[in-house]
Structure formats: structure tokens, C-alpha cells
Amino acid sequence: xxxxxxxxxxxxxxxxxxxxxxxxxxxxxxxxxxxxxxxxxxxxxxxxxxxxxxxxxxxxxxxxxxxxxxxxxxxxxxxxxxxxxxxxxxxxxxxxxxxxxxxxxxxxxxxxxx
Amino acid sequence: xxxxxxxxxxxxxxxxxxxxxxxxxxxxxxxxxxxxxxxxxxxxxxxxxxxxxxxxxxxxxxxxxxxxxxxxxxxxxxxxxxxxxxxxxxxxxxxxxxxxxxxxxxxxx
Numbered sequence: 102x103x104x105x106x107x108x109x110x111x112x113x114x115x116x117x118x119x120x121x122x123x124x125x126x127x128x129x130x131x132x133x134x135x136x137x138x139x140x141x142x143x144x145x146x147x148x149x150x151x152x153x154x155x156x157x158x159x160x161x162x163x164x165x166x167x168x169x170x171x172x173x174x175x176x177x178x179x180x181x182x183x184x185x186x187x188x189x190x191x192x193x194x195x196x197x198x199x200x201x202x203x204x205x206x207x208x209x210x211x212x213x214x215x
Numbered sequence: 216x217x218x219x220x221x222x223x224x225x226x227x228x229x230x231x232x233x234x235x236x237x238x239x240x241x242x243x244x245x246x247x248x249x250x251x252x253x254x255x256x257x258x259x260x261x262x263x264x265x266x267x268x269x270x271x272x273x274x275x276x277x278x279x280x281x282x283x284x285x286x287x288x289x290x291x292x293x294x295x296x297x298x299x300x301x302x303x304x305x306x307x308x309x310x311x312x313x314x315x316x317x318x319x320x321x322x323x324x
Contacts, residue, residue, distance in 0.1 A: 134312075136314075141316055142217075142316060143217065143302055143314040143315050143316040143317050144257070144302060144304075144314040145217075145314070146311075146312060146313070160313065191256060191257070199306070199312060200244050200245055200306035200311075200312070201244070201245055201262065201264060201306075202262070202270075203247070203259040203262060203270070203271075204247075204259065204312075205259070206256035206257050206258070207256060208255075208256055209256055
């Protein structure tokens with residue numbers, strides 16, 4: 102299994118508070134992704150990174166920011182959490198262009214915003 | 216735009232076959248298939264590329280019709296372990312991956 106960890110695994114927070122989720126990999130893969138998963142929507146891309154300090158927006162990026170200062174870490178920040186951001190968040194990595202290669206997913210973080 | 220999967224759910228008996236379909240309104244570079252069991256992360260099954268190349272699971276087959284922007288996943292002689300939710304993902308330019316809403320497959324003894 103690819104070495105991907107996510108922290109925390111579960112979090113409950115209140116509306117309006119900032120939240121940071123961490124994805125850590127030991128595979129030295131170039132590409133890293135953040136997805137959210139909600140019933141009826143499958144996986145939706147929030148942000149992705151194609152190298153250290155190189156990031157771009159996905160289809161549901163509003164209300165989220167990311168940072169990647171090291172190859173192994175990709176942080177997702179909810180600037181001011183809202184109830185609509187209650188979801189399961191998955192990080193994924195890929196060593197080459199993920200359009201043509203598999204992605205490996207982390208175990209997920211279940212976030213509840215009250 | 217998300218690809219559309221059908222059916223949304225299917226129930227099989229062990230040994231039966233199933234087909235899961237995925238279609239997109241945009242031209243595709245590739246189609247990816249993943250399986251996710253309840254409470255777990257999605258796991259890679261297969262990638263189908265333009266030009267006919269495939270990478271992936273030895274026991275699973277799939278097709279990719281580039282002109283129709285459609286893909287089908289074929290699960291034959293299903294086993295209990297095949298149960299889960301299957302997602303197709305489509306890529307129409309670099310790094311822009313979109314996943315369908317999923318097809319829930321239940322295999323019963």
C-alpha cells in the first residue's frame with residue numbers, strides 16, 4: 102500500500118472556525134490531490150498540487166485553500182467552516198501525470214461542521 | 216462536468232455478470248475505474264487510454280469508446296468480494312479529473 106496518512110481522521114468543529122487537514126506521503130510522489138465525497142456526488146476535486154508550491158483549483162474550491170511547502174505534505178484549510186463543508190475528505194497521490202496513471206488514496210478524514 | 220454512471224445500483228448473485236457504464240459530454244483522454252468498500256478509501260482498478268492501451272486489474276475488463284466518450288466495466292462471474300461502489304473518473308486535459316456519482320454493487324451468496 103502507498104504510504105499516505107491523513108490527520109485528523111475525525112473532526113467535529115463549529116461554524117465559522119478555521120480547520121486544517123493534513124495529508125502526508127512517504128512515496129515522494131509529485132502530484133497530490135484533495136477530494137471531498139458526499140452522497141450522490143461521488144468524489145469532487147477541491148485543489149491539487151503538481152509540485153512544491155505549485156497548486157491549482159479544482160471544481161469545488163470555494164471556501165478552501167491549500168499549501169504545499171514540502172513534497173510530502175499537502176494541507177487543506179477551510180478558512181471559515183460552514184455546515185455545507187461537512188463531508189469526508191480524501192487525499193490522493195500520483196507519481197506521474199494522473200490523467201494517465203493511477204491515484205492512491207489516503208484513508209480519509211470525516212469532518213462534521215455543527 | 217461529472218461523467219454519468221449507470222446503473223446507480225445493482226444486486227447480483229454470486230457467479231452472475233454485471234456491466235457498469237460511464238459516459239461523458241466532453242472529449243476524453245482517459246477513463247479510470249476505482250472500487251470503494253464501505254468506510255474505506257477508493258482503490259484503483261483500471262485505466263483506459265486513447266488509442267486502446269489499458270493498465271490495471273488482471274481479472275477485470277473494460278472498454279473505452281473514444282468517439283462516443285463512453286466506457287463500460289465488465290464484472291464476470293462475480294464474487295462476494297466484488298461488492299462495493301464503483302466510480303469512473305474521466306480526464307479531458309492534464310490534471311482535470313472528474314468522477315461519477317458511483318454505482319453500488321451488491322453480490323449476494
